[in-house]
Structures are given as structure tokens and as C-alpha cells.
Amino acid sequence: MLTRTSTQSLTSQLADRFAERIRTRLLPPGARLPSVRECARQQGVSPHTVVAAYDQLLAQGLVEARRQRGFFVRDAAPTPSTSASAMAPRPARDGVPASTVRVGGVPADASSLIRGMFHRQSDKPQPGMGVFPPDWMDSTFMPTSLRRLTGTRALQEISLQYGEPAGDSALRRSLSQKLMGINIPAAPEQILTTIGATHALDIVSRTLLRAGDPVMVEEPGWAIEFARLEALGMRILPVPRRADGPDLAVMAQYCETHQPKLFVSVSVLHNPTGYSLSPGSAHRVLQLANQHDFHIVEDDTYSHLAPEHATRLCALDGLQRTIYVSGFAKILAPNWRIGFLAAAPALFGRLLETKLLATLTTPALFERALAWCIDQGQLRRHAERVRVRLDGARARTVKLALAHGCRFESEPAGLFGWVDTGVDTDALTQRMLDEGYLLAPGSLFHARRPPSTLMRINFATAQDAAFWKVFAKVRG
Missing domain, CATH: 1.10.10.10 (Winged helix-like DNA-binding domain superfamily/Winged helix DNA-binding domain)
Known part of the structure; x- marks a missing residue:
């Protein structure tokens, strides 16, 4: 102050x-x-x-x-993407919403959320952040897994040569078994390790798309995905996300009018709503993909928090038109930056080439250590503990939010809550910064950034009664 x-x-x-x-x-x-x-x-x-x-x-x-x-x-x-012509709304065509525009302001606002991850506003819990608190991630098995490697000749063998292009073979075998547990048939030879899930999404985009290609993305959706695709020059086609899945009528219109090349979806515990895909919607999405010849990349970043029986497009499709993406930063160690993708054999070579051109290989030391954590059951037990802790935090946060006059737009589930505050959350975000809190306003999760009374909260960091007391004072 x-x-x-x-x-x-x-x-x-x-x-x-x-x-x-x-x-x-x-x-x-x-x-x-x-x-x-x-x-x-x-x-x-x-x-x-x-x-x-x-x-x-x-x-x-x-x-x-x-x-x-x-x-x-x-x-x-100013850049061409932020010029007046780029910002101007395009008229609706053939029943397709006019929201299919490039939005120059999104990258700046998405980056502010990223910057907040590295430059904390204060020592207070940050409800707008997208990660668990550090003490939730504290473990003994991770240091143990690294000591096993660094105390042997394996460290020298790993460090003095490039790793395997597709990623450490031990980790890919472990991931193959893990995917079988959720009915996704992916042999180790179909799995490519990456530097986090975002890197995996980027590899897919750079392999399958060219500048100007139309891409369907769920809305509300992950702000950084909008920004990333725009930085690559893609044309974003926002698809409204419903409780049971994407708006199929809008998708069908896009397919007829724009012939999209890709659909990016968070099927399970969608960010920011917490929605999960229904089997009926999943089958219809796959029918559209086959009929109109586009690929689907399924971002399953929150798989560690979801029930194994949750509907996944990749499980129903068998990785024919779908590409599976996930990672471990959310549940295990943000700085290990290990992600992966699984794809059909016919696509795998192209995806591997894109990875090689960008990063050559990925750090084998952390990948080998992660394989041990998975094989020993340590990661599974850790995830179970986190889920139990999150359930308690969610219950407390929901009670506090409702008591302070907020309403949940969707049924609370997973890590995030989609909350209606009743006031403009862009303005509220700036006022809360003065109090040391970083929020994630609802406009951030839309391609055109319309004014919104919604905000995304992290159940793990929004269970602090002190935050809600300040929130009520600032909101007025």
C-alpha cells in the first residue's frame, strides 16, 4: 500500500x-x-x-x-496483428458467429497471467493462478528418484550424449502402460516426450497447420492457447463449450464454411468450467472429424485429477484422428517440464521431425526419474493424496464464494471454479492487484475478450477466508 x-x-x-x-x-x-x-x-x-x-x-x-x-x-x-484492421470484427457469414476474428490484445493479457507465475504479487495465496500451492507438491519420492540416477554411472551416460529423439524409452514404456489404464491404445513407439504439455500442443500445431489455417478452439478456453495459436498466425474459430461438450451446431457450421484443420479440446475437467465430455457428444465430434477431414488434439492436462472412467475422444477413436496430449507439471513438479503426446503411427514421424528441429531432444535425466516414480506407484499415490486434499479445499471455497454473493456458472469440479461475481471482473482484477491478489477475469478466456462478470478461481488457493473478505470489500 x-x-x-x-x-x-x-x-x-x-x-x-x-x-x-x-x-x-x-x-x-x-x-x-x-x-x-x-x-x-x-x-x-x-x-x-x-x-x-x-x-x-x-x-x-x-x-x-x-x-x-x-x-x-x-x-x-504496434504490430500488424494489433492494427485497426486486425482488431475490427468480421461480419457473420452463413450463420457462423462473428467472433471468428484475430484478437491482438489476447497475447498481452495471457502473458500477464504467465508473468504472475514467476513474479508473485505478494506472499498471499493467488486465486487466479493455475497451479497447486508449492507445499501440495512437496514430496520425498522425487528427490529419491533423482538420487538413484545421480549416484550411479547412469548420470554420466545420460549427460554425455544426446538422449533418444522420441524421449527416454523407459518413460515411454511407463506412459504406454499408464495410457492403457484409461483405454488409450498407444505403444511406446507412438509416444513423444516434450518439454511440458504446452510444448506438445505447439509441436502438433507446427506439424499440422500453416499460417492462416482455421482452428476450432473451445470457448471459454485456455487463454494461453488462444495467444499461442494467434502467435503462429492461425485463424481462431471459437466453439462454445457446454456442460456435455462443444456446441455441435456451431462446429458443423464451421466445418461447412471454413473447413477447419484442427479442433483443440479439453474433454475432461475443462479449463475454466470444470465440464467433462459426455459419450454422446464425443461420438458426434468424431463423426464430424471423419466427415470433414480434420484432426483433434485432446489436451488431458488434468488427467491426474479425473476419474479413469471419464469419456476421452482418444479412447473412443483409438488415436486415428485424435492426438493425445498431457503432462506432469500440474501434479508433480512445475519445473521438471515433462509432457508428452501420443499419435497414430502415420503421423508420428512428422511430429518427431518437428520436435527435433525445435529442441533436438528432451532432458533424459528427469524423464528417467519420472519413469521410476510411475513404475513404483509413487505418482499414483501422490495424485490420490492431492485429490483428497483438493476435495476438501473445493468444499471450503464453494462455501466461502456463495457466502460472499457469488454464483457458480458450472458445477464445481476439478481444480477450477467458474464463478459469477456480479461485477466487471476486468476492473475488479486491477483493484484486487492493489490488495496483493492476482485474479483471472472471465474476459481472458474468450477470443474477443468481451466484458464479463465471471472469473476463474483455483480451489486450492481460494480457500483463504482473508481473500474473500478483501474481495467483498473491493467489489463493494
């Missing part, structure tokens, strides 16, 4: 606070700063102090003043 005992003036403190948010893109280009009167009220300072702080930001070239409208963050280096 601003303090009158600081060696800095209140004006300088306030200007520095906004400058930091602009530089880290927590306030993206084009964002409007609070009005002078509103900022003064929020910060407990005089309007004169706010005017002086905004003048400093103007002098630094970080904001611009627009007559009768206020102060806005400047876009210091």
Missing part, C-alpha cells in the same frame, strides 16, 4: 505502481486507467496526487491522455 512514511512521495509511489503493471503487461496496451476521482478514492490520496502521478506516466511515454475519455496505456510498438 502507499505509505506517507516512505522515502518516496505518494505521487512517485503511485506512478511506479502503474509503471510496473504496464511494463509487465498486467495493464495491457489500450487499457484505461481509473479516472482521477476513482483512483484517488481507491488509493486514499488526493486527486492532485493522482493527476501528478499520471503526468509522470505521460512524461515516461507509458500512457496517453484522450480528451473527454481519460488515460490509456500506450502501445509502444
Whole structure:
């Protein structure tokens, strides 16, 4: 908070606070700063102090003043993707929603969420984050698995040569057995290890797509996936996500009009809604894929939190038109960055070539250690403990959210809750930053970033009553 005992003036403190948010893109280009009167009220300072702080930001070239409208963050280096023509809505055609546009602002806002992962706002639990708290991940078996390797000649053998192009063979055998447990038939020769699940998604995109290709993506959806595809020059076709699966009517319209090349789906414990795919919807999606000749990449990042009987497209399709993607950062160790994909033999060679061109190989030391954790049952037992702990956190968070006037848009499940706050969550996010909390506003999960009263909360980090007390005060 601003303090009158600081060696800095209140004006300088306030200007520095906004400058930091602009530089880290927590306030993206084009964002409007609070009005002078509103900022003064929020910060407990005089309007004169706010005017002086905004003048400093103007002098630094970080904001611009627009007559009768206020102060806005400047876009210091406009790019073609953020030009007026790129931002302009396209008219609906043949019944297809007009939301099939490129949105230059999404990458900046997605990156703010990523930056928050590395630059914490405070020591408080962060409800907007997408990971478990560090103490939930603490274990003894992971260090043990690494010591087994580093204390033998295996370390030298692994370190002094490139690893296997497709990934460590021991891990691929373990993953093959693991996938059989959820009825996905993938031989070790069909599995490719990656540097996290996001890397796996990127390999698929770079292999199957070219700039300008239309790609269907569920909406609301993972903000970083929108940003990643846009950075590759793809045309995003948002498909509304329902409780039982994607909106099949919208998908059918896209198929007739745009001939999409790919559909990206989170079938189980969808982010941010928590929805899981129904068998009926799954069969219809696969019928569309066969009829219109597109591939499906199924992102199963939250598989460790889901019941084994959950419906998965890859299990029904047998990896014919589907590609399975998952990883271990969410459940095991964020910094190990181990992910993988499983695909049909006919596609595997092309996917491997893309991996080789980008990274050559992946770190065999961590992959071999992970294989041991899987084979010894350590990962399974750890996941079971996390699920039990998450169930308790979810129950507490739901109770707190409802008590503070929020409503759940979807049935609470998995790691995330999709919550209606009743107020504009973009504005709420900026006010909560002043209190040391990073939120994930609902607009972040849509391709065109429409105003939203929704926000995504992490059940593991939103069970703190202190957060909800501050939330209620700031929301008003």
C-alpha cells in the first residue's frame, strides 16, 4: 500500500505502481486507467496526487491522455496483428458467429497471467493462478528418484550424449502402460516426450497447420492457447463449450464454411468450467472429424485429477484422428517440464521431425526419474493424496464464494471454479492487484475478450477466508 512514511512521495509511489503493471503487461496496451476521482478514492490520496502521478506516466511515454475519455496505456510498438484492421470484427457469414476474428490484445493479457507465475504479487495465496500451492507438491519420492540416477554411472551416460529423439524409452514404456489404464491404445513407439504439455500442443500445431489455417478452439478456453495459436498466425474459430461438450451446431457450421484443420479440446475437467465430455457428444465430434477431414488434439492436462472412467475422444477413436496430449507439471513438479503426446503411427514421424528441429531432444535425466516414480506407484499415490486434499479445499471455497454473493456458472469440479461475481471482473482484477491478489477475469478466456462478470478461481488457493473478505470489500 502507499505509505506517507516512505522515502518516496505518494505521487512517485503511485506512478511506479502503474509503471510496473504496464511494463509487465498486467495493464495491457489500450487499457484505461481509473479516472482521477476513482483512483484517488481507491488509493486514499488526493486527486492532485493522482493527476501528478499520471503526468509522470505521460512524461515516461507509458500512457496517453484522450480528451473527454481519460488515460490509456500506450502501445509502444504496434504490430500488424494489433492494427485497426486486425482488431475490427468480421461480419457473420452463413450463420457462423462473428467472433471468428484475430484478437491482438489476447497475447498481452495471457502473458500477464504467465508473468504472475514467476513474479508473485505478494506472499498471499493467488486465486487466479493455475497451479497447486508449492507445499501440495512437496514430496520425498522425487528427490529419491533423482538420487538413484545421480549416484550411479547412469548420470554420466545420460549427460554425455544426446538422449533418444522420441524421449527416454523407459518413460515411454511407463506412459504406454499408464495410457492403457484409461483405454488409450498407444505403444511406446507412438509416444513423444516434450518439454511440458504446452510444448506438445505447439509441436502438433507446427506439424499440422500453416499460417492462416482455421482452428476450432473451445470457448471459454485456455487463454494461453488462444495467444499461442494467434502467435503462429492461425485463424481462431471459437466453439462454445457446454456442460456435455462443444456446441455441435456451431462446429458443423464451421466445418461447412471454413473447413477447419484442427479442433483443440479439453474433454475432461475443462479449463475454466470444470465440464467433462459426455459419450454422446464425443461420438458426434468424431463423426464430424471423419466427415470433414480434420484432426483433434485432446489436451488431458488434468488427467491426474479425473476419474479413469471419464469419456476421452482418444479412447473412443483409438488415436486415428485424435492426438493425445498431457503432462506432469500440474501434479508433480512445475519445473521438471515433462509432457508428452501420443499419435497414430502415420503421423508420428512428422511430429518427431518437428520436435527435433525445435529442441533436438528432451532432458533424459528427469524423464528417467519420472519413469521410476510411475513404475513404483509413487505418482499414483501422490495424485490420490492431492485429490483428497483438493476435495476438501473445493468444499471450503464453494462455501466461502456463495457466502460472499457469488454464483457458480458450472458445477464445481476439478481444480477450477467458474464463478459469477456480479461485477466487471476486468476492473475488479486491477483493484484486487492493489490488495496483493492476482485474479483471472472471465474476459481472458474468450477470443474477443468481451466484458464479463465471471472469473476463474483455483480451489486450492481460494480457500483463504482473508481473500474473500478483501474481495467483498473491493467489489463493494
